[in-house]
Amino acid sequence: MPQAEKNAYGFRSLVLMYGGLILLGATYAIASTMLNQSRASVGFRAAAVIVGVIGFVLWQLATAKVILTRDEFTRRIHLIALALAFAVAVLCIFTGDLLQRAGFVHSIPLTTIWLVVFAIWCFALIGAGWYYRR
Amino acid sequence: MKNRIRVLRAEQNWSQAELGMRVGVSRQAINAIETGRYDPGLPLAMRIARAFNEKVDDIFELEEND
Numbered sequence: 001m002p003q004a005e006k007n008a009y010g011f012r013s014l015v016l017m018y019g020g021l022i023l024l025g026a027t028y029a030i031a032s033t034m035l036n037q038s039r040a041s042v043g044f045r046a047a048a049v050i051v052g053v054i055g056f057v058l059w060q061l062a063t064a065k066v067i068l069t070r071d072e073f074t075r076r077i078h079l080i081a082l083a084l085a086f087a088v089a090v091l092c093i094f095t096g097d098l099l100q101r102a103g104f105v106h107s108i109p110l111t112t113i114w115l116v117v118f119a120i121w122c123f124a125l126i127g128a129g130w131y132y133r134r
Numbered sequence: 135m136k137n138r139i140r141v142l143r144a145e146q147n148w149s150q151a152e153l154g155m156r157v158g159v160s161r162q163a164i165n166a167i168e169t170g171r172y173d174p175g176l177p178l179a180m181r182i183a184r185a186f187n188e189k190v191d192d193i194f195e196l197e198e199n200d
Contacts, residue, residue, distance in 0.1 A: 072175050073163030132171055133162045 013066050020062030027055020077128045085124035089117045136195045140168045142186045157181040 031052030035045060067078045093113065099105045143153055150168070151161040157178060166172035167182075174182065176190075183190045 071159040071163055072178055073159055073166060073172060076172065132166045 009069070013069065016062045016066050020059040020066075023062075024055050024059035027051050027058075031055070073132070077132055078125070080131075081121065081125040081128040084128060085117070085121040088120050088124065092116060092120070135170070135173050135200055136197055137167065137170075138193050139164070139182065142188070142193065143168075146186070153182075153185065156185045 031048045034040065034048035034051070037044065040048070067075060070078075096105070096108050096113075100108060139153070143150070148156075149161075150164040154161045154164045157164075158181065159178065163172070163174075167174055179190050179194060183193050186193065
């Protein structure tokens with residue numbers, strides 16, 4: 001791949017990656033602000049959910065696009081990271097469920113769960129990358 | 135799977151980055167293949183063989199436990 005094409009490709013990937021993240025953060029902040037209104041109508045709350053979900057889906061699509069344009073080695077790392085993240089996330093949720101039913105912890109908020117799953121995915125990606133690239 | 139990429143690369147005096155550029159993958163991918171942590175798919179193996187003007191079989195070799 002010529003250098004100019006490589007640079008353009010790298011720039012596109014960066015725009016997609018950071019653009020997706022900024023969009024995710026912005027839509028989540030908007031949705032949270034809308035949901036924090038004390039006297040919000042049903043339609044307003046539904047709109048907040050839609051805004052949040054659309055932001056998340058767009059971020060997922062941007063991330064998928066970035067991954068799919070990478071070489072097969074990078075795609076393999078992402079695949080391993082996803083498998084690892086899924087296994088660890090299910091284990092955490094399963095353990096949380098039992099701890100909750102056993103009375104050791106109170107109810108676990110869904111916000112905590114998705115943030116933890118997100119963090120697990122990030123760590124799995126770092127771990128898989130470290131294993132293959134060391 | 136064993137491979138002779140490091141030797142062939144040294145013969146051509148190519149860096150990992152240069153080989154990676156020729157076959158369309160990153161330097162890290164070439165490093166992972168050379169060290170045996172990653173077995174390439176068939177299209178990449180064929181591109182590597184073509185870059186060295188060799189046959190795939192002459193570069194990659196199955197081991198006992200493969």
